[in-house]
Amino acid sequence: MIIRELAQRMGGEVGFESEEGRGSTFWFRQRAARHAGPLAGEQAPVLAGSLAGARVLIAEDNAVNREIAAAILEGLGCGVELAEDGAQAVVAARAGAHDAILMDCQMPLMDGYDVCRAIRRSPRGQSLPIMMLTGLNDTESIERAYAAGATDFVTKPINWLLLTQRVRYGLRAGRAQAAVRHGRESLERAQRLARVGSWEWSLPQARFSFSDQLQRICDDIELTGSSTPERFLERVRRSDRAVVEAARQRLMREGTPYQATYGLRRGDGSLVEVFEEAIAIRDAAGRIVKLEGITQDISELVQAQRRIEHLALHDQLTGLANR
Secondary structure, eight states: OHHHHHHHHTTOEEEEEEETTTEEEEEEEOOOOOOOSOOOTTHHHHHHHHHTTOEEEEEOSOHHHHHHHHHHHHHTTOEEEEESSHHHHHHHHHHSOOSEEEEESSOSSSOHHHHHHHHHTSTGGGSOOEEEEEETTOHHHHHHHHHHTOSEEEEESOOHHHHHHHHHHHHHHHHHHHHHHHHHHHHHHHHHHHTEEEEEEETTTTEEEEOHHHHHHHTTOOOOSTTHHHHHHHTBOHHHHHHHHHHHHHHHHHOOOEEEEEEEEOTTSOEEEEEEEEEEEEOTTSOEEEEEEEEEEOHHHHHHHHHHHHHHHBOTTTOOBOO
């Protein structure tokens, strides 16, 4: 049965004739286009190169599809793990370190949509490429797959060459996302060590976005929203407020960059000294569309400078001012 199904999936047929006392004859018939040129013997290594070493979880209850997919991907250098139903797929996904998942929508115990949602709820599964197997014209399944968090889909009957290309694309996209995520995490660590927060102010959308470190510096100040500049300015030390407001207005209207040092009142009532630098971003027409800046907590530096100035102007033993 398995051989017959394989032959039919490739557009061919298989059979046998048996005669007692003479034996059996097995035959296979398959239409194929004649290849006119020389065989490109180096094509397979090129294909395998981008997949070699990748770890793929195949979740499929159909044994034929499961074994064929495994054989093809293993032939291209992938490490393959198999799951026969949705429950096995969830366990394997949580326990293993896979680079991609190939999964059928309809499986026993737990369908592919629920499996996909379960995987997406785990930290590592949020960016893992998940490709769903759906019916050829089953648009509802395709929409449900994307709604559940699928990265891509492959229709049945499966075009095995297309499948390998989709897996290759999914792996490449997954690696790109991992690189971006790693870069973002590295930036956040660097900002935390340097006590630097970054922010962007989109003028057309009147939207403020910011790094986690800026939130830490500002404590309980609500940063998100269209009225952020006004709320933020209320926390600036009164003696610094006019200078900061003028600098930001020039930046917004004329695009003049600024650097400013000022005091900022935090939610717990403490005062932090910050250094801020900001620039304007223009579109192709020269209009100012976004402001970008960094804000650094320099409280320790300011306190150290003040101690140095105090020591320079006062006697170390008596604490009295030098004459």
